Amino acid sequence: MSILITGGAGYIGSHCVSALSRRGGDAVVVDNLSKGHKEALSGGRLYVGDVGDRAFLRSVFEKEQIDAVIHFAAFSLVGESMTVPEKYFRNNCMAGLSLLETMAEFGVRRLVFSSTAAVYGEPERVPIGEEHPKSPTNPYGQSKLIVEEMLRWFDAAHGLKYAALRYFNVAGAREDGGIGEDHRPETHLIPLVLAAAQGKRESLTLFGTDYPTPDGTCVRDYIHVEDLVDAHFLALQYLEAGNPSAAFNLGNGRGFSNREIIEAARRVTGKPIPVSEAPRRPGDPAVLVASSEKAEKVLGWKPKHPDIEEIIADAWRWHEAHPEGYGG
Ligand SMILES: NC(=O)c1ccc[n+]([C@@H]2O[C@H](COP(=O)([O-])OP(=O)(O)OC[C@H]3O[C@@H](n4cnc5c(N)ncnc54)[C@H](O)[C@@H]3O)[C@@H](O)[C@H]2O)c1
Numbered sequence: 001m002s003i004l005i006t007g008g009a010g011y012i013g014s015h016c017v018s019a020l021s022r023r024g025g026d027a028v029v030v031d032n033l034s035k036g037h038k039e040a041l042s043g044g045r046l047y048v049g050d051v052g053d054r055a056f057l058r059s060v061f062e063k064e065q066i067d068a069v070i071h072f073a074a075f076s077l078v079g080e081s082m083t084v085p086e087k088y089f090r091n092n093c094m095a096g097l098s099l100l101e102t103m104a105e106f107g108v109r110r111l112v113f114s115s116t117a118a119v120y121g122e123p124e125r126v127p128i129g130e131e132h133p134k135s136p137t138n139p140y141g142q143s144k145l146i147v148e149e150m151l152r153w154f155d156a157a158h159g160l161k162y163a164a165l166r167y168f169n170v171a172g173a174r175e176d177g178g179i180g181e182d183h184r185p186e187t188h189l190i191p192l193v194l195a196a197a198q199g200k201r202e203s204l205t206l207f208g209t210d211y212p213t214p215d216g217t218c219v220r221d222y223i224h225v226e227d228l229v230d231a232h233f234l235a236l237q238y239l240e241a242g243n244p245s246a247a248f249n250l251g252n253g254r255g256f257s258n259r260e261i262i263e264a265a266r267r268v269t270g271k272p273i274p275v276s277e278a279p280r281r282p283g284d285p286a287v288l289v290a291s292s293e294k295a296e297k298v299l300g301w302k303p304k305h306p307d308i309e310e311i312i313a314d315a316w317r318w319h320e321a322h323p324e325g326y327g328g
Pocket residue numbers: 006007008009010011012013030031032033034035036037049050051052071072073074075076091095114115116117167168169170171183
């Protein structure tokens with residue numbers, strides 16, 4: 001069985017390709033390498049091209065026997081999406097549509113879609129369940145919600161069954177440190193904290209210390225990338241078993257403040273991590289914590305690495321082994 005993994009050369013996609021190879025599966029990777037790294041691929045057949053290019057996608061579907069698709073390819077910088085929304089609607093919605101049309105054309109009827117906690121916007125209550133109102137506060141989250149809505153209609157019209165997986169904060173790296181997170185630019189807290197620990201940055205800029213949280217900094221729910229990837233295979237099995245399309249939140253159900261993350265990173269690395277306090281980053285909700293009860297009950301998903309120090313330690317191993325990321 002061949003699985004098409006779009007965005008397979010990116011951070012989460014490359015962990016998925018690696019996990020699929022370990023399971024003896026066959027990965028067909030489509031990535032335009034706009035953000036991804038060829039070096040992150042330890043298996044699978046890479047087709048370099050754009051998901052938005054229908055002729056290119058068609059050629060891949062003609063050549064390969066695709067049974068199901070896991071769709072990671074997207075842009076995901078919340079801040080950038082506020083200033084250049086067109087980039088997000090084009091790459092996430094229009095390229096997404098191109099993929100759905102191609103799947104319908106070739107009769108491929110199972111899709112696991114990378115959605116995000118950003119579809120909920122500022123939460124009315126935490127932990128956030130799947131039924132929580134969706135009110136994105138940025139074009140990135142909006143673009144993912146639009147794709148979720150397109151999926152609903154592709155299911156109704158073409159019988160395309162999907163699982164929309166709404167990730168919370170993804171972190172960590174494969175346990176052997178061989179692949180990891182190398183976003184350019186990097187905007188995520190944990191890799192930036194670790195860059196400060198390595199002395200690659202003078203300090204970590206801490207955005208906002210006046211939130212209505214116990215220590216004044218934002219609270220997030222971190223999920224190990226390997227646990228996240230496991231959920232994709234469970235979601236595929238769920239769809240293969242003939243179950244209806246559904247959305248699932250993926251997090252650990254436990255929040256850590258930004259200060260707690262910095263403290264945990266100090267313990268893990270044994271390094272001082274200088275911090276400079278700065279105003280809030282626009283668009284950041286104070287608290288984002290998932291209820292993943294549905295994924296646990298319906299998919300049988302159970303994170304194996306919920307410990308925040310283990311998540312940070314795995315990321316640290318990757319950063320220490322690859323101080324220049326994939327460029328080193
Ligand atoms: N990292 C997180 O914490 C997080 C949280 C929630 C959701 N997500 C979602 O998960 C997915 C993967 O995130 P990531 O952190 O691995 O991102 P990433 O940027 O590392 O990976 C995305 C990959 O897709 C490729 N790509 C982008 N647009 C493409 C296109 N039009 N055609 C072909 N390839 C294209 C890029 O080159 C890159 O390799 C994204 O959809 C993102 O929105 C990530």
